[in-house]
Amino acid sequence: MAGMKKRRTKSSKKRKRRLAAARSAHQEAAYVCDSCGEEIIVPIDLSGGAHQDYVEDCPVCCHPMRLRVDIDPDGEAHLAGEHE
């Protein structure tokens, strides 16, 4: 076999740091359940709008909580929970 070229295998370092975490589409926010006093962390879908209002059962005591989400113009989510 003629014309075989030797390939140089570059041992390049594949270490890319991901600094884009601040711009992810999802955030987490926490509320304190009125019923059991536990701090519940829920994922916030930032694409759902700047103001979100929904009811979710507490994963600890199953008490329904009304959650209100407000998202700042700079993308920070604020969560308030109150009894249904």
Ligand SMILES: [Zn+2]
């Ligand atoms: Zn609870």
